Amino acid sequence: MNPIPSGRRRLPEVVPQVEVKALRFGPQYMERKTLADGTLVTLRVVRPSDSALLAEGFERLSPESRYRRFLGAKKVLSPAEVRYFSDCDGVNHFAIGAVVERADGSEEGAGVARFVRLPRNPLAAEAALTVVDARQHNGLGSLLARRLFSAAAERGIRELQFHVLSTNQPMLSLLRKLGRPAEHRANSEFDGDVLTIAVQVRGVAPGTAA
Numbered sequence: 253m254n255p256i257p258s259g260r261r262r263l264p265e266v267v268p269q270v271e272v273k274a275l276r277f278g279p280q281y282m283e284r285k286t287l288a289d290g291t292l293v294t295l296r297v298v299r300p301s302d303s304a305l306l307a308e309g310f311e312r313l314s315p316e317s318r319y320r321r322f323l324g325a326k327k328v329l330s331p332a333e334v335r336y337f338s339d340c341d342g343v344n345h346f347a348i349g350a351v352v353e354r355a356d357g358s359e360e361g362a363g364v365a366r367f368v369r370l371p372r373n374p375l376a377a378e379a380a381l382t383v384v385d386a387r388q389h390n391g392l393g394s395l396l397a398r399r400l401f402s403a404a405a406e407r408g409i410r411e412l413q414f415h416v417l418s419t420n421q422p423m424l425s426l427l428r429k430l431g432r433p434a435e436h437r438a439n440s441e442f443d444g445d446v447l448t449i450a451v452q453v454r455g456v457a458p459g460t461a462a
C-alpha cells in the first residue's frame with residue numbers, strides 16, 4: 253500500500269498559475285540548518301539527479317519505518333518508483349529533501365517530504381514525510397513538514413492530507429505539534445488502521461489559488 257502511487261498520476265484539470273522559478277521553494281532553493289544534535293543538513297528541492305540518493309536512503313530505512321511510510325511491507329523501491337519519486341514537476345508533485353555531507357564530501361539522504369496534488373481537487377494534495385532512522389527524533393521531520401506547508405501555500409494548496417497508521421505515534425505527534433487545525437477521518441481505501449489527517453495550509457499566496 254502506498255499513499256503516493258508509484259505510477260504517474262493524471263494531472264489535475266485546473267492547476268493554479270504558478271511561476272515556479274519565482275517561488276521561494278523553486279529549483280534554486282537551498283537552506284542549511286543545524287539539527288538538535290548539531291548535525292548540519294542542507295535542504296533543497298528534489299530533482300531527477302537525486303534518484304541515487306533516494307534509492308540509497310530507502311535502503312537505510314528500517315522495516316518499521318518503511319511500513320509506516322508505505323502503509324504495508326515494502327522491501328524494494330522499483331526503478332520506476334525511484335524515477336517517480338525524484339522526477340517532480342515542482343507544482344503538482346513537489347518534494348523537498350535533506351542531505352548530510354559525509355567526511356569524504358559525498359552526500360547522504362536524511363529525509364524527504366512531498367505532496368502530490370489531487371486530480372479531482374487541485375486545492376488539496378496528498379502528503380508524506382520520511383526521515384531515515386538514524387536521523388529521527390532530532391527535529392528534521394518537523395523542519396521538513398514546516399517547509400512542505402510553506403511550499404504548498406506558495407502553490408495555492410489549502411489542505412495537505414496525510415495517511416497515517418493509527419499506531420504511528422511519532423507522525424501523529426509531529427502533526428499535532430505543527431499546531432494547525434486537523435481533521436481526522438478513517439480511511440476505507442486502505443487495509444488496517446489508517447487515518448487520513450487533513451491539515452489546513454495557512455497563508456495561501458495571493459494570486460496562486462485556482
Ligand SMILES: CC(C)(COP(=O)(O)OP(=O)(O)OC[C@H]1O[C@@H](n2cnc3c(N)ncnc32)[C@H](O)[C@@H]1OP(=O)(O)O)[C@@H](O)C(=O)NCCC(=O)NCCS
Nearest residue numbers: 317320380381382383388389390391392393394422423425
Ligand atoms: C514521522 C517521522 C517523519 C518523524 O521524523 P523525526 O525527524 O523523528 O521528527 P521530529 O524529530 O521532528 O519529531 C517530531 C515529534 O515527533 C515525535 N516523535 C519523534 N520520534 C518519536 C518516537 N520515536 N517516539 C515517540 N514520538 C516521537 C515527538 O513528539 C517529536 O517532537 P519532540 O521531539 O519535540 O518531542 C519519522 O519518524 C519517520 O520518517 N517515520 C517513518 C515514516 C513515517 O512514519 N512517515 C509518516 C507517514 S506520512
